[in-house]
Amino acid sequence: MSRALPGAATGSDREIDRRILEVFRSNEGVVSGARLSRLLAISRTAVWKHINTLKSLGYVIEAVPSQGYRLVSVPDLLTSAELSAGLPLQRIGTRITCLQEVDSTNLVAYRLAEQGAVEGTIVIADHQTGGKGRLGRRWESPAGVNLYCSVILRPQILPLYAPQLTFVSSVAVVDAILRTTNLQPVIKWPNDVLVNGQKVAGLLNEMSAETERVDFLVLGIGVNINMNREQFPVDLRHPATSLAIEAGRKIDRLQFARVLLESLDALYAAYLAEGYEPLRRRWLAHSAVMGRTVRVTSGENVVVGVVEGIDEHGGLVLSCAGGRHERVLAGDVAICNEGEACS
Amino acid sequence: MSRALPGAATGSDREIDRRILEVFRSNEGVVSGARLSRLLAISRTAVWKHINTLKSLGYVIEAVPSQGYRLVSVPDLLTSAELSAGLPLQRIGTRITCLQEVDSTNLVAYRLAEQGAVEGTIVIADHQTGGKGRLGRRWESPAGVNLYCSVILRPQILPLYAPQLTFVSSVAVVDAILRTTNLQPVIKWPNDVLVNGQKVAGLLNEMSAETERVDFLVLGIGVNINMNREQFPVDLRHPATSLAIEAGRKIDRLQFARVLLESLDALYAAYLAEGYEPLRRRWLAHSAVMGRTVRVTSGENVVVGVVEGIDEHGGLVLSCAGGRHERVLAGDVAICNEGEACS
Numbered sequence: 201m202s203r204a205l206p207g208a209a210t211g212s213d214r215e216i217d218r219r220i221l222e223v224f225r226s227n228e229g230v231v232s233g234a235r236l237s238r239l240l241a242i243s244r245t246a247v248w249k250h251i252n253t254l255k256s257l258g259y260v261i262e263a264v265p266s267q268g269y270r271l272v273s274v275p276d277l278l279t280s281a282e283l284s285a286g287l288p289l290q291r292i293g294t295r296i297t298c299l300q301e302v303d304s305t306n307l308v309a310y311r312l313a314e315q316g317a318v319e320g321t322i323v324i325a326d327h328q329t330g331g332k333g334r335l336g337r338r339w340e341s342p343a344g345v346n347l348y349c350s351v352i353l354r355p356q357i358l359p360l361y362a363p364q365l366t367f368v369s370s371v372a373v374v375d376a377i378l379r380t381t382n383l384q385p386v387i388k389w390p391n392d393v394l395v396n397g398q399k400v401a402g403l404l405n406e407m408s409a410e411t412e413r414v415d416f417l418v419l420g421i422g423v424n425i426n427m428n429r430e431q432f433p434v435d436l437r438h439p440a441t442s443l444a445i446e447a448g449r450k451i452d453r454l455q456f457a458r459v460l461l462e463s464l465d466a467l468y469a470a471y472l473a474e475g476y477e478p479l480r481r482r483w484l485a486h487s488a489v490m491g492r493t494v495r496v497t498s499g500e501n502v503v504v505g506v507v508e509g510i511d512e513h514g515g516l517v518l519s520c521a522g523g524r525h526e527r528v529l530a531g532d533v534a535i536c537n538e539g540e541a542c543s
Numbered sequence: 544m545s546r547a548l549p550g551a552a553t554g555s556d557r558e559i560d561r562r563i564l565e566v567f568r569s570n571e572g573v574v575s576g577a578r579l580s581r582l583l584a585i586s587r588t589a590v591w592k593h594i595n596t597l598k599s600l601g602y603v604i605e606a607v608p609s610q611g612y613r614l615v616s617v618p619d620l621l622t623s624a625e626l627s628a629g630l631p632l633q634r635i636g637t638r639i640t641c642l643q644e645v646d647s648t649n650l651v652a653y654r655l656a657e658q659g660a661v662e663g664t665i666v667i668a669d670h671q672t673g674g675k676g677r678l679g680r681r682w683e684s685p686a687g688v689n690l691y692c693s694v695i696l697r698p699q700i701l702p703l704y705a706p707q708l709t710f711v712s713s714v715a716v717v718d719a720i721l722r723t724t725n726l727q728p729v730i731k732w733p734n735d736v737l738v739n740g741q742k743v744a745g746l747l748n749e750m751s752a753e754t755e756r757v758d759f760l761v762l763g764i765g766v767n768i769n770m771n772r773e774q775f776p777v778d779l780r781h782p783a784t785s786l787a788i789e790a791g792r793k794i795d796r797l798q799f800a801r802v803l804l805e806s807l808d809a810l811y812a813a814y815l816a817e818g819y820e821p822l823r824r825r826w827l828a829h830s831a832v833m834g835r836t837v838r839v840t841s842g843e844n845v846v847v848g849v850v851e852g853i854d855e856h857g858g859l860v861l862s863c864a865g866g867r868h869e870r871v872l873a874g875d876v877a878i879c880n881e882g883e884a885c886s
Contacts, residue, residue, distance in 0.1 A: 335756060358872050359702055360856055363754050390754065404753060411706050411733065411748045411857065412678060412873035513703055514754065529701050530755035 216240060216250055218281035221259075224271035225285060232268035274454065278324050278347070282454055283461065291320035292351055292465040299323065301343070303330040306406055306420040309350035313408070313416040319354040320465075324457070331422065333402055334391070340433055345426040346442070347457055351419040351464060355472070359409040362417055363514025364476050366391050367483045369403045369419045372463035374486045376423075379463075380456050381447045386488035389507075389516050389533050393423075394488060398441035400424050421460070425451050480510060489533060494518070498531030559583060559593055561624035564602075567614035568628060575611035617797065621667050621690075625797055626804065634663035635694055635808040642666065644686070646673040649749055649763040652693035656751070656759040662697040663808075667800070674765060676745055677734070683776055688769040689785070690800055694762040694807060698815070702752040705760055706857025707819050709734050710826045712746045712762045715806035717829045719766075722802050724790045729831035732850075732859050732876050736766075737831060741784040743767050764803070768794050823853060832876060837861070841874030 219240055223231055236247045251269055255261055258275025274282060280296035287293065295318060302308050302325040309323040325348050328341030341348055353365060370387045377385040383395045393401035404420035424442035432440055443451045471479055484490050489507045496503045496516065503526055505518030515527040562583055566574055579590045594604055594612055601618025617625060623639035630636065638661060645651050645668040652666040668691050671684030684691055696708060713730045720728040726738045736744035747763035767785035775783055786794045814822055827833050832850045839846045839859065846869055848861030858870040 334753065359705070359750070359752075360872060362702070366754055406751070406753045406758075407702070408751050409702075409749065410677065411709055415749075529703060 213250075213253070214281065216242065216246075217254055217257075218285070220247075220250055220254065221271070221274075221281055222285060224269075230264050230268045230270045235268070276344075276453055278326065278454060278457055280324075283324070283457055287458060287462055287465075289320075289461060289465045290469055292353075292468055293320060293322050293461040294318075295321040297321070297323045299325045301325065301327045301329060304328055304332045304420075305348050305350040306332055306404060306418050309352050309418045309420075310406060310408070313352045313418060317352050319352060319416075321352040322349060322461070324349045332404055332420065334404055339402055339404075339422050340427075340431070340440075341422065342427060342431050345428075345431070345453075347421070347423040347425055347453060347460070349421050349457070349460075351421070353417045353419065353468065355414060355417065357414055358412065359407065359414055360513060361476070362405065362407050362409070362414055363390075364471070364479065364512070365417055365419060366403055366405045366514060367479050367510075368464065368467045368471060369405075369421050370401075371479065371482045371486065372460055372467050373401045373403070373421060373423060375463040375467075376456055376460040377443065379459050380451065381443055383443065383446050385486070387483060387486050388488045388535070389510065390514065390530075392438070395441060395443070395446045398439045398446075400441055400443055400446070419464075423456070423460075425453050425456060476512060484509065489516070489535060493536040495534045495536055496528045496531040497534070498528070501531070503528055503531075504536070556593075556596070557624065559585065559589075560597055560600075561628070563590075563593055563597065564614070564617075564624055565628060567612075573607050573611045573613045578611070621669065621797060621800055623667075626667070626800055630801060630805055630808075632663075632804060632808045633812055635696075635811055636663060636665050636804040637661075638664040640664070640666045642668045644668065644670045644672060647671055647675045647763075648691050648693040649675055649747060649761050652695050652761045652763075653749060653751070656695045656761060660695050662695060662759075664695040665692060665804070667692045675747055675763065676765075677747055682745055682747075682765050683770075683774070683783075684765065685770060685774050688771075688774070688796075690764070690766040690768055690796060690803070692764050692800070692803075694764070696760045696762065696811065698757060698760065700757055701755065702750065702757055703856060704819070705748065705750050705752070705757055706733075707814070707822065707855070708760055708762060709746055709748050709857060710822050710853075711807065711810045711814060712748075712764050713744075714822065714825045714829065715803055715810050716744045716746070716764060716766060718806040718810075719799055719803040720786065722806075723794065723799050724786055726786065726789050728829070730826060730829050731831045731878070732853070733857065733873075735781070738784060738786070738789045741782045741789075743784055743786055743789070762807075766799070766803075768796050768799060819855060827852065832859070832878060836879040838877045838879060839871045839874040840877070841871070844874070846871055846874075847879070 223239055233244050233247050237244050251261055258277050260272040262270045262272050264270055278298055280298050283296055284293050305323045305325050312321060327343035328348050331339035331341035333339040370391055370393060373393045374385045377383055385393050385395050388394055391403040392399050401423040406418045408415045426444040427442040493506050505520035505526060508517045508519050511517055511527060515529045518526045520526050566582055576587050576590050580587050598604055601620050603615040605613045605615050607613055621641055623641050626639055627636050648666045648668050655664060670686035671691050674682035674684035676682040713734055713736055716736045717728045720726055728736050728738050731737055734746040735742050744766040749761045751758045769787040770785040836849050848863035848869060851860045851862050854860055854870060858872045861869045863869050
């Protein structure tokens, strides 16, 4: 189902790599081999071996004669050490599994959850061969350019309220885009994030539950970060873009992922402490549909109305012709332009 | 995870066994070996071998000299051939997997569903070593006496409405008890079936879903059929009994299971054709709580009120003190006796 990253090492070797990077981060400039050896309680030879491993993973580490080592740059590769280093994460991201290629991060996370993985466990992949979108659709997932990540949650809620958690991921993605670019993202119900009217992220929640309790949820998050125009399929259902295309520059994937983890962790903590209401308000503040006339299509059903809000089950509340109110729980939304016939 | 029944044969061998039993069923009295050989297009020796296999499975088959064979009795063993023979099943029970011992039929069914098992697939076991009840509780599952069965459904509904399907199983269990005994079963919300105030069946629904659609449901059904008093643990949360204890006679497990399959299949077909409303009415007609004052406990929360019905999410609708209406979606129900303080 999945392959480890090249150069993947045992748990303890990887832990030493992680700690060496931590030492570099907390010390500007050159760090002596003797210091690393002392801090990590490993031999000078072992320090040298780990430095070489890090170099093979794409870290540029300069050897300064008779002084030590200096970290010049980190690779544009998502590794668990780089992702969480120094972040004050409480739940989400406290365990991270980074994989080079998977069928789908949601599938891997679902299996891990079935085997008892703790809340907050994250699966990230560089490439998905069978990336999943909503309703059995495909999510285009080329290697090395985007973020594909799935988060395991175990909230003590009824399955009925699980759709609320979709809004944790959409608000977190918006937040991460705002904090790492000068773009203005908006959310289209139920779970798309748009920039300049085009889709840059898609979210897919899955759950395993019994009638009265959720066993686990998997929040799947796909963000088009550095994908270029040629990498999009021609037959897309909705116009799509990437952060790099819209911003006109390459985006630092690692930095984006770190900011996203922080946002997810903080939003989920707030949800557990304060419930749905603050999350709903933040979602509405970034919504592309609030107050707009929309047409929602679900199979044969079409509903047209003005969006008044979202309810406690994640449903879209519409004010329709004749003052009738309707709640829509599933479907594809089209925003109607002013003056255009929409029904 | 599971072991096959002793004497389990290959698919085609089992198919021949099934067809021999069909011939016996549709022919009162003695069937000649020559006739069986012709009807099944197998040799006389093969007929003789299959008759011996059936005998080893507990079928009593008499050899009538120079006339043929006569089926005297079938074993109290649940086999897929016996379970579905002659029943006009449309969906539920069209594929049956019978196992001697499993951890939990729900777990086996969940795995089968993940691997793509078709709607209506049923897993039945003679013995569960880790039978599951609601909310992580245990379901006592001794060998050879009860029915433990899990049904895979793939209705095209929102996860929000999945609790409605619990009522398919509780109404079907009531129906099967009414048709096979002279007992008067009632349903206690959310999912217990009681006889004379004691629990005879428990239902556990599980689901795998994304926000906007159910991937599959597993309806777990456990019915205490011929369990005796000594087989119940002493520390039961609620008083429990079996059909045999209450009826004062041994109940035919196979007949009960066949009637249950018929009821499940018919109720599910009606649900797909006509929706929730007829099912809700049937549930209410058998309800032990309708119109009664109940106390519902869910963790720290306690709600007391008179039951007015069940809503479209399976919630119990209560009329509480001061005319307030409350909906309860999870919890344990205690029925308050008249004149007794209940709050």
